[in-house]
Every structure is written in C-alpha cells, then in structure tokens.
Amino acid sequence: MKPERGPLRVALLGCGVVGSEVVRLLREQADDLAARVGTPLELAGVAVRRPERVRAGVDPALVTTDAQGLVTRDDVDIVVEVIGGIEPARTLMLEAMKTGKSVVTANKALLAEDGATLFAAAREYGADLYYEASVAGAIPLLRPLRESLVGDHVHRVLGIVNGTTNYILDQMDSNGAGFNEALEEAQALGYAEADPTADVEGFDAAAKAAILAQLAFHTPVTAADVHREGITEVSAADVAGAKGMDCVVKLLAICERVPSDGGAQDGRNGRGVSVRVYPAMIPRSHPLASVREAYNAVFVEAESAGSLMFYGAGAGGAPTASAVLGDLVAVARNVVGGTPGPVEVTYAKLPVLPMGETVTRYYIHLDVTDEAGVLAAVAAEFARHEVSIQAVRQVGLGEEAQLVVVTHRAPDAALSAVVEGLRGLDSVREVASVMRVEGEE
C-alpha cells in the first residue's frame, strides 16, 4: 500500500465560461471526485487577466493575475488550462510540466499547431497531458481513440466537429435559407460569433481534424497539414442540388488512410494519410446526415470494431467542463498512483498526402447549351483525365438546359482538372456548382 496523502491541489488558468463551470463542478461533485481519485481535489488558485470579471462562486482569495507564479508553486499538483490561444498558454503549460505538474487542457488551437512541443515536454518530465475537451466538447472521443481502439486498425474518421457551421447548414437544408441569412440567424441565437471566421472558414474544424488524425494514425499532423475549405461559398442551389441527390451538405472533417496503389511496400498503413475539412454531400441514410442543429458527431471506421459513432453537444461551458473533469480525475489518479498515463506516440510517421492525391468523388452541376454533342464534349473532358462518370442527368431545355454529373472515386487533382477543362468548353455556359461527395459510393 502507498502511504496516505493529502488533497491534490489544482491550479486553474482562465475562469471564463468553461473555467467557472470547472470551479462549480469541483465544488458540487467534491465527494464523488474524492471517492474516485482516492483523495480530495482542492482548488489552489485561479489565474485570470481581469480579476474584476471573475464570476460569483469563486473564492476571491484564490484569484491571482500571476499565472506564471501559480503554475510554478510547490503546492500545486495539477494545472488546468482553459485560457485558449497559443501564448501565454504554451509557456505556462511548459513551465508547469517542467516543475513536475501534470496538465489538463481544452486548447485545440495550441495542440493542433504545436502539440509536438507539448508532448515532448510531457515525455521529458514524466508529466501527463490530457486534452479530451479540445475536440467535440463532452463527447468522449479522444480517450476511445487513444485507448479503446488501440488494438484495432482505424481506416477513417469522418466527423461533424463544428456546431456553428452545422447549425447554419442545417438551417439552409431545412428552410432553403441562403448562407448569409442562416449566418445572421445563428449569430442572433448565439450559435455564431460576431466574427465568425474561425468557424465558417473551417479553421476550428481543421484544428480538430489535426488532433483526430494524429491520434487515429499515430502520425504527427498539424493544422497546417490540413486541407481546409469553409462553407461561405455554399449556396442555396448547392443545398437544393444535394436534396435532389437524396443527400445533405455537411462541413466534414475527414481523416483517412489512403490505400496503396498495390505496392506491397506500403503495407497495411497505405501510402499515407489524407486530412481535410470541406463542405461535402453525404447520403441522407448516413448516420451523420441526421445530426441536426449545433450537435457534433464523429463516425469512426475501424477494421475490427466496424463503424462506430459518437454523438453529443460539441461546445458550451458545461459540456466542455465535463470533459475537463473526466481528464482531471484520470490525471489525479495517475498522480496518486505515481505513474503517468500514455504519452502520445507518433511512431507510425505516415506522410500526409497533398489534397491532389486524395481520392474522392465530385458532384458537378453545369449550365449547358441545348444542342447536339454537348454530352459527348463533356464526357470527353472526363475521359481525358481518366475520371469515370457514375451518373449523368439532363435537366431542363433551351436556355435552362443543365447537366448534373456524379463521378466515381478519382484523385482530387484529376477531378479539379476536369472542372477546369469544362470551364473552357463552348457548350458549357457555366459550372454552377462543384461539391465533393463523401460516404460510401
């Protein structure tokens, strides 16, 4: 038996929406937490920039503006970082680990930009670094990927990981609204921020995709490696076109192994991984299609486990705090036991392939002249780039003549080249819409 020890002391960095929920849960769940950890968890201090803004329920005697002093204090065992952003969060977390503390964080931006530095520090100093709250709020997702599926072989992670854009696209799908109209409504309801760039341009989803890909494929991936397209160009016509195909448009984060071309040297890992974020059509029968409003869901395909889906609220103070507390208990148990948990390992080191080599499918909507030979000219353009057509449909006549083409799977570069070629055809008046199609063919 190990000797009895006193309470574990927790330093909290940041006390906004998430931080004040963490404080509340530490107080209200104190008995349960102590029973699970084996010793009480005690708040040692709360570092904030503006103490006058700290909400009711936080003991003023614990509040400090000296975050650096707090994380290096001898009487602190664990640091919880919910400030967000790159600095000072990175420096504070590194200081904490250097002085023997373990860290729980919800900081997706930092993990996606410079996770390697943090993981290296965790390894060097024997500290824990847990970050379940950084992706998909309270949905337990990183821990299952990291631990439950560790004996399995993950082929693909396909997820809706940004609630704001899902809310906007869901509105566009439900009532035919355009992007701007749906964005304004999302802002009025508090689902989108005044400056919605991080969400609607896909930066938030790309950071999460990097974190997921790294865990799923044991390979270093940063936000800069992620091919990113936002939803600002998605039109009401695109959404209507998806409906016509019995599909729905979702902003997807996709992490997948790209199978080898048959070269045996690639082995089971394939040629590399593809990590990307873009709006795409998925069939309405796909489990992700029914994810409404601001909910998140992540679909995982693994060799043995088959298809799994994790669904829940992807953001918000209370759900994020729930994930932080789950990590805090795990870290606290490791501190009590004297053994840190698993540090991320990126031993597979697979290459992240450029978007052009990623294999996907296209939906292409063309306004065409209504004359003999149009289809032949269009089909020739596809053939020239060795892209196989799955279905083609002509709609309307005369000035309204349109072609809808759906391809089989092909490298994205070939598909892009086809679209370029179509734009140059005399018989094509306009390429009205181009969208990728995901989910099974």
Add this chain to the structure above:
Amino acid sequence: MKPERGPLRVALLGCGVVGSEVVRLLREQADDLAARVGTPLELAGVAVRRPERVRAGVDPALVTTDAQGLVTRDDVDIVVEVIGGIEPARTLMLEAMKTGKSVVTANKALLAEDGATLFAAAREYGADLYYEASVAGAIPLLRPLRESLVGDHVHRVLGIVNGTTNYILDQMDSNGAGFNEALEEAQALGYAEADPTADVEGFDAAAKAAILAQLAFHTPVTAADVHREGITEVSAADVAGAKGMDCVVKLLAICERVPSDGGAQDGRNGRGVSVRVYPAMIPRSHPLASVREAYNAVFVEAESAGSLMFYGAGAGGAPTASAVLGDLVAVARNVVGGTPGPVEVTYAKLPVLPMGETVTRYYIHLDVTDEAGVLAAVAAEFARHEVSIQAVRQVGLGEEAQLVVVTHRAPDAALSAVVEGLRGLDSVREVASVMRVEGEE
C-alpha cells in the same frame, strides 16, 4: 526510469469466435501493440475444452486443456477470459487474480451475477479487471462512463443493447411482420440463435443493464435487481399503434435516478435508481429510433455533458475482440507501470427501487362498446389511481370502437392498477395493447 522488461505474456481462456479473433489481432497488430504498451505482448497459452476444434492460425504448441494450470503459471502476466458463463470462468478468474495476474473479460453474465466477488478479488490482490467487451461489443462505452464522465452526474442511460431483438423489432416496424415471422427470418440470417430465449426474453439486455447501472450510479446492481420483460408479446398491432403515435417499438435497457419527492435528505442522488428492460415506444425523432437492424446504441444523459450517444456493432467476433484488445493494452500498460487501474467503486450504494415505484408513461389501446358514457367510465378509472391522461383518441364505431389513451408520467404500480381496473369495466371489451412510452414527454 523503470528497468526494461521482457514481453508481457498473455493467457487466453477460450478460442471460439472471439478468442480466435484475439489471436489474429495479437499477431497482426503486434508492432502497434508493442509501441503502445512499451513492450511486446506474447501469447503464453490458449486453454480450450476441445483442442481438435481450434481454428487455423493458433500455434498448436500453445493449446492446452488445463485452464487451471495455465492461469496459475508463473510466466503468465495477464489472463483474457472469453469462455463466457458462470463456471469455470469465475473460478479461473479468481485464481488468476490470486496469483497476481490482471484479467480482461467479455463475460457479461458473470459480471452481472457476481461482479462483487470479482471486484473484491481485484481490490484484494491489486489486480486489474477490465470488461469493456461485456456490453455493446466494440462500442467504447464502459470506459467513457467509468472515466470520461467521472466528474459529471449521470441522470439516465437509455440503450439498445441487444442486436437480435433490435433486428426483429426493426423488421416488424419496416414490413409489418409479426414476432414469429421476424424471429424466423433473424434465425435464418444468423442474427438469432436456435434457442433465442436469452435474447428475446431480455436476459442478455438485463445483464448489460446491471453492468451499466452499476457504473453510472456507483451502486451495486445485479441482473436479479433488473426488472425484465422480453419482446415475445409484442404484436404487429403494437408496432402499428406505435406508428400511429409517430413512435417506434424498441427493447430498451433503462437505468435512471428516480428523483426525490422533494425530501431534501435524498440530495442530488434522488430516492434511488430504477433499472429495467422492456419493449417501449420512443418517438421517431429520438436518436435511438433510427438505430436499425442489429446495431446497438446507448444514449447517456448527464448533468454537464448533456445528451451523448454511442453507436456501433454490438456483437460479433471482430468487434468484441477489438474491445478486448483495447482493454488488454490498458491492463498491459498498468502492469508495465506497476499501478493497477481504478477498481469499481460502489460507494453511492443507492437503493434499486421496485418497478412499481418507477415513474413512466403508458400507451393503452382499448376495444370498447360504442355507447354513451364509455369515455367517462374509462377516465374515472384513471382518476381513481391519480394517473393523469395526456391524450385520448377514439377510433372506429360500433363493433370496431377503440380508444387509445396515453398517460402522463406516473408510478408503474398506479398504471398497472389502472389497466387492471379497465379490464373490469363492462364498457371495455378488451385491453388490446399496453406499452410503456419512453423518451421525453
């Protein structure tokens, strides 16, 4: 730094569908597993009753019929039990822990019947006992409940945890089949066994409900504590009635806290917990309603995390083996680190309430005489037991006159008493269908 150690040696008990998949994954994923554990995992022996039946891919030199000898061998570090059933599995697992081995098991029946004995042994001998594979196959569910939501307060777990019955009910819903017809089809397709009792009478689901309730509420619950009703009485008329209410019939495992009547002494834990398995109507808009065929899904409602859902294949050799491997890596890491993981704690010790005190809603379908005063007589019966009616609808006339009544929430005992009372009314020719309604009111 701890000293380097040799491979960890794994003894496998049972080599059927799941066991042979475990052997395959141990071989094919060997490099990944070694990287995650920090040292290779090596198969030390495979105990079976009939060696001649062991499938190809298992080294015959490792096969033994002496399970007792295998689990007590000094060169074995971890025991994986996939025999199933109560004995000899229990004795073998206890022997293994007594001689210092940690255990991974998929044995839901044993855990639901006598988990307390196993947990006590794990605690006494400082061994790990992991059992993710016992509920919902490869869906990571126990670990999230046990670890991710540990700082949260779970209100309810509502799940489809038996694939056979979900397949049958889905067929009945999709094509109007009766129970026997759907069961025969499920048997022909291999979704149901020749003797389907464990599935269709709800025994399998009840064992899983006991395991889930214990984890969610930190309270000892055995299969005997679970109120259990199977699906053999579900008729095509019940399913059609559900459709008329925009509902679907599912076999649900429900674990929930029963709120106090306002008595402050009950605190946040409520009066106790209710754990039950029965077919019930849920609205088609509920995420569980869209779980088709033999898939499983579990919906968790927690105070901070909100609503979460976990979805995937709930059975089968490969998914179950994936869950076993996830546990095996966790246990192996604990062995390498010298610290066992969390042992189940049932510190809350909440009472499991009898079904009569469980609060639920009823759907009641009556064949009635078509005369004045029927509705008044029926309504009086509800009023006599203080059950409030949410909606009542009359269908048909004369010989075909029918009443459909849906209640508000009330104690199950009161609802049962209402049904008894209705059976005694002259104006009620038959109580054609009674079914509980779950999901939000």
